[in-house]
Amino acid sequence: MSIKHLLWEKRTEFRGGELSEYFDLGKLGSARPEELRFGLPEASRAEVVSCIGEKSALRGNWDTETCELDLAESPAEQTDTHVTVAIGREGDAIVVDGFGELLRARGKEEAIPVRVGLVHAQWQKFRNQIMNFVDAHKGRVYQKIHHPDLIRIPWLHGDERLELMKPEMPITSGTVLDIGANWGYWSHALTRLGLTCTAIDYNPKNALFVRKLRRAMSGTFEFRQMSVFDLPGVLSYDLVLGLNIFHHFLRYRDTFELFVDLLGRLDTDHMFFEPHCPEELAADDAYRNMEMDEFVQFIVDNSCMTQSRLLGTVTNGRKLYLLSR
Numbered sequence: 001m002s003i004k005h006l007l008w009e010k011r012t013e014f015r016g017g018e019l020s021e022y023f024d025l026g027k028l029g030s031a032r033p034e035e036l037r038f039g040l041p042e043a044s045r046a047e048v049v050s051c052i053g054e055k056s057a058l059r060g061n062w063d064t065e066t067c068e069l070d071l072a073e074s075p076a077e078q079t080d081t082h083v084t085v086a087i088g089r090e091g092d093a094i095v096v097d098g099f100g101e102l103l104r105a106r107g108k109e110e111a112i113p114v115r116v117g118l119v120h121a122q123w124q125k126f127r128n129q130i131m132n133f134v135d136a137h138k139g140r141v142y143q144k145i146h147h148p149d150l151i152r153i154p155w156l157h158g159d160e161r162l163e164l165m166k167p168e169m170p171i172t173s174g175t176v177l178d179i180g181a182n183w184g185y186w187s188h189a190l191t192r193l194g195l196t197c198t199a200i201d202y203n204p205k206n207a208l209f210v211r212k213l214r215r216a217m218s219g220t221f222e223f224r225q226m227s228v229f230d231l232p233g234v235l236s237y238d239l240v241l242g243l244n245i246f247h248h249f250l251r252y253r254d255t256f257e258l259f260v261d262l263l264g265r266l267d268t269d270h271m272f273f274e275p276h277c278p279e280e281l282a283a284d285d286a287y288r289n290m291e292m293d294e295f296v297q298f299i300v301d302n303s304c305m306t307q308s309r310l311l312g313t314v315t316n317g318r319k320l321y322l323l324s325r
């Protein structure tokens with residue numbers, strides 16, 4: 001790892017001024033009840049609860065003493081009508097209050113609102129890294145983050161595409177190659193649906209975020225920081241994700257040629273594909289540009305895919321396709 005990258009990493013852990021409004025105590029996060037598995041022994045729980053409203057971040061080792069939550073044994077509900085969590089240094093959501101509420105939600109699929117009472121000081125550094133990124137990127141992250149604390153941060157792409165895909169999911173188990181994974185939204189989502197994901201992204205800054213988020217969200221997918229073009233040989237996966245990525249390869253002749261080679265090495269039964277809107281590349285003097293349907297045909301012509309189906313159009317005008325062998 002370069003010194004420049006290490007300096008960037010350290011520098012972004014700090015932030016001047018007030019804590020972001022997104023993390024205000026009154027702004028609720030959310031979590032699926034099954035994610036809320038951890039609690040604290042009584043003494044450290046009492047310490048954490050007493051600091052809520054007084055501090056936003058707490059140092060110390062309180063977050064290392066977590067135990068599997070036993071709701072039958074948990075203290076009677078105390079101050080809050082919501083489930084209240086504290087976030088540990090690596091992002092674990094630890095329940096500290098609102099046990100009755102959690103008991104009522106257990107077994108349900110839907111996410112429930114949670115209050116984030118406070119966080120570990122180390123986690124605050126990661127929040128800072130994200131907020132510094134947000135400030136430099138039009139006030140939002142690219143992909144929604146389904147973490148109880150971070151779900152409050154604005155995003156460019158939410159769950160719209162996943163909702164279009166879910167009813168059309170061609171497999172319920174098997175392997176997925178997530179090309180241009182960004183911060184790992186798709187690998188988290190498809191792992192939850194039972195698939196085994198490999199996420200690829202070459203950007204070292206994205207790599208930091210995807211790794212930390214994978215830990216924080218107990219992700220089990222593999223992440224590889226590399227260019228997809230450097231994956232060697234035949235790429236055999238049951239499903240490939242080519243979402244908002246392939247048009248980047250149309251800009252220059254060298255990446256275009258690598259892209260054609262990559263398509264020829266894919267050995268997959270299915271691909272979700274989301275192209276760009278052609279006008280987005282028009283001003284860039286790109287090496288190649290294509291209409292969306294034309295881009296689909298280009299992939300069919302250069303890969304093992306033979307069929308395509310339009311699943312829908314996303315709010316930003318881009319279309320989502322399912323291609324099959």
Ligand SMILES: C[S@@+](CC[C@H](N)C(=O)[O-])C[C@H]1O[C@@H](n2cnc3c(N)ncnc32)[C@H](O)[C@@H]1O
Nearest residue numbers: 180181182200201202203226227228243244245
């Ligand atoms: C526009 S984002 C799309 C993210 C994601 N696929 C989605 O639709 O939510 C493109 C991502 O591809 C990554 N990327 C670009 N070229 C790449 C390459 N050659 N190999 C791996 N990742 C690449 C970028 O770092 C970025 O995270």
